[in-house]
Amino acid sequence: MSENEKPNGEMTFWQKTFFVIEVVNVRLRFILILVLTGFLIGYWDTIMNYYEKYTRPKNVADTVLVSNVEYFCPMHPNVIRDTHGSCPICGMPLSQRHKSESKIELPPDILGRVQLSPYRIALAGVKTAVVDYFPLEKFIEVPGTVEFDERKLARISARIGGRIDKLFVNYTGTTVKQGDSLAKIYSPQLLSTIDELLNISRSNKNIIKTIPGFEEAVKVNQSFAVSARKRLKYLGITDEQINQIERSGKTESNITIVSPIAGIVTKKYVVEGQYVDEGSPIFDVANLVMVWMQAKVYEEDIQYIKIGQQVSIKTSAYPNDFFNGTVAFVDYVVDKNTRTVNVRVDIGNSDLKLKPGMFLTAIIKVPICEIEPFKSASEKREPVHGGTKTIYYCPMHPEVRSDKADAVCAKCGGMKLVPMPVEDKKVIYVCPMHPEVISAEPGKCEKCKAFMDMDLEPRLVSATTGEVLVVPETAVIDTGMKKIVYIERESGIFDAIEVALGSRSGGYYPVISGLKKDDKVVAAGAFLIDAESRLNPIKRK
Incomplete structure (x- = not known):
């Protein structure tokens, strides 16, 4: 047993230290290998580019291969590559096409x-x-409403205070003629004025002509009679009624009110037995043979509106009918809320189809040739003199026509066209329901497809007017x-x-x-x- 080993087999301090160093060394080598592998994978293209750069022979001349095709993305045409691949924006495979001829220079226009x-x-x-x-026209569609013609309105008032004894017109909407009796009013004031006129007439008859100075008395009576007749006229009595009173010699206590115009009673203010004061309204009468349309025209379109301009008018109440009107007045003030200008249109209404308050749509036609800059351009065009011109057509295919004398027929394979004098007019095709739909060729109206299959109708117009x-x-x-x-x-x-x-x-x-x-x-x-x-x-x- 060495001195560094412990009796129970445990590792000494130095053995433990060496073991830890070995373990760390093994793990560091593994991490280093992973880092080197990742670096090679990430920078492989760069490494290969450097390798090719330094290994390429220096004595070989640089060559460039020019391809006649290029690759583009159909979804992003600005993505263009020299090689096939994918679009970096959408990932779609690039499509191949021939390269543009960049040397072509086009005119500046x-x-x-x-x-x-x-x-x-x-x-x-x-x-x-x-x-x-x-021939082209600008069509302006503007909304509006029917209103009474103010020139054909009459408010009938009592010219004398009294009691309504009788009404000859008992309800609103009655049609009356000029001179028809409307009401009878009892008035004491009328009675005294008629008595004065009759007394003057009797006095003239009783004057004895043999008495000296009777001429002067007659003149005085006549002046009184004229004054009495004027007062009766102020009260609404007509000359015919006054003459009838003088002939009959009877005193009238009632005054008959007559209609000053022909029309329709639009409002009744009184009933029988009602007392009225001088100036009190009794009836409103309106003549509807002529009505107004108050059209609302936007301020940007007001430049095209002229007094005397013809207007085509339609209404949902009569979808198949068109009414004609004339622009009579253009207001001087723009509505601040709607930014529109009131344009008054006079409309004939002899059949009384148009009712006050009804909604209308006005179609105002303005020839494009009357609007600048087309007006100036039209004036510079050389006019066509005479009523006829010569065109050239194919006898085998009359629909093939030309203005050129040396033209040939494309359908015949080269047959020369022959001359034919024609009237200097041309045919255009117009929808009768929608006059704004105009075509140079026959066909169907696009606006009528929803509810009918309307054919465009031919219309002959001058070949130079309004074009x-x-x-x-x-x-x-x-x-x-x-x-x-x-x-x-x-x-x-x-x-x-x-x-x-x-x-x-x-x-x-x-x-x-x-x-x-x-x-x-x-x-x-x-x-x-x-x-x-x-x-x-x-x-x-």
Whole structure:
């Protein structure tokens, strides 16, 4: 037994210390191996890059392989890579496409260009339309209510105090004619005035003409008679009634009130036996042959409203009827609460369909050619003189027409078009129920689909009157910041251009700038072409 060992076999202090050091050493080696392994895994690509950098022969020239394809994310077109992989945003596998030809320089007015094969054009349903001049109108729909024509209202009042002895009109709503009796009033004041007039008449008859100075007495009596007649007129007695009193010589204690206008009794204020004072209202009479519409026009639309303008009016009470009116007055004050201006429209109402208080909708038509800047552009257009013009058509396919003498028929495979003189007019198609729906081609009204299948009706209009340059609504892509139209310059090549347009009307936009007559724009499939230009463009700004 050594001196360091204890008799009972327990480890000495130094043995314990050595054992602890061995255990720690083993564990430290294990932790170090784990750290080195993790470092190699995490920086393997960097280590290999450094390895390739320092092991590459220095005498070999650098070479760059240029590929004709690139990889992009269909969901995020801005993600473009030279090698295949996944999108870092959405994780979608990148799609392959040919690289854009970056050397192509487009004119400054072209935002982008895309080229499609005939197969892809047919697959996308792309159709083009020709930009042309077209009669276009701006339609402003404004609400309003029917009101009495203030020029045809009459309030019938008692011109003398008395008692209502009889009412010839006993209820509101009675139709009366001008001169019809409405009521009879008993008045002592009337009785004394009539007695005075009759006494003067009798005095004139009793004057003996042989007495000297009788002419002067007759003149005095006549002046008194004129004064009495005036007082009776002030009391509401007509000349015919006064003459009847003088002929009969009988005293009348009742005055008959007659209607001064033809119309409808809208209010009755009295009953039989009621006492009334001078000036008390008895009846209100209104002539409804002409009524007013008080329309509420928003202040941004008031610039289009002119006195004398024709207005088409409809009401839910008669959905199939339209009423005609004329703008008669435009108020000078804007309502602070609704930001609208009252516009008075005179409406003929001979059939009495329109009732005061009824809600109406006015459709105000404003030709676009009368609004700036289209008015100035229309005045600069060269006018067409004469009543006819020459067009060229195909005898085999009469629907194929052109304004050019050297044009050929595309359906015949090259047959030359022949001339034909026609009247300088064109046909447009309008919905009879919705006059704001206008089309250059026959078809159905979009607004009538909900309740009927209404065909657009042809209408012949002058070929130059009220026309502005228009583009179909379906050809315009509104990005919020700008409006873009695709023009087919060559077969299968579409250029994106920015255009300035007016307010949409009837499926068309009036063109301010950016397009000219006979430009071929994409009227169907424009959004598909725009998407293609973003995914696989020839050039895009």
